[in-house]
Amino acid sequence: MTALRMRNAKFGLGDVVRHRIYPFRGIVFDVDPVFDNTEDWWLAIPEDVRPRKDQPFYHLLAENAESEYVAYVSEQNLVPDTSGEALRHAGIADVFEQDSSGAYRVRDRHPN
Secondary structure, three states: OOOOOOOOOOOOOOOEEEEOOOOOEEEEEEEEOOOOOOHHHHHOOOHHHOOOOOOOEEEEEEEOOOOEEEEEEEHHHEEEOOOOOOOOOOOHHHHEEEOOOOOEEEOOOOOO
8 A cells, every 4th residue: 555645635624615617615614634525436436537546535525507415526626616606505504604704613512
């Protein structure tokens, strides 16, 4: 097995991002410093577009025109979403709140 070199993540929790190829966007709710999914998942990606494993991978509350879902995306395939369009994913309110500037921050999870 080859050693993987870890890099600092370009995006953080609450960042709104867009996929650079496919028409979806979402909000980052978790970050893996390197690939941490199944080998079957990785091999299911066509080889000509398969991402490297030695980069951050992001868990997104994602949405496209038709649906809302959770996505797992490599850093190389994400760009900042600067559209300012509201996100509609139903899971956002469970994890994030928006501050007065419109930025998302993780909800405080302290019990009442």
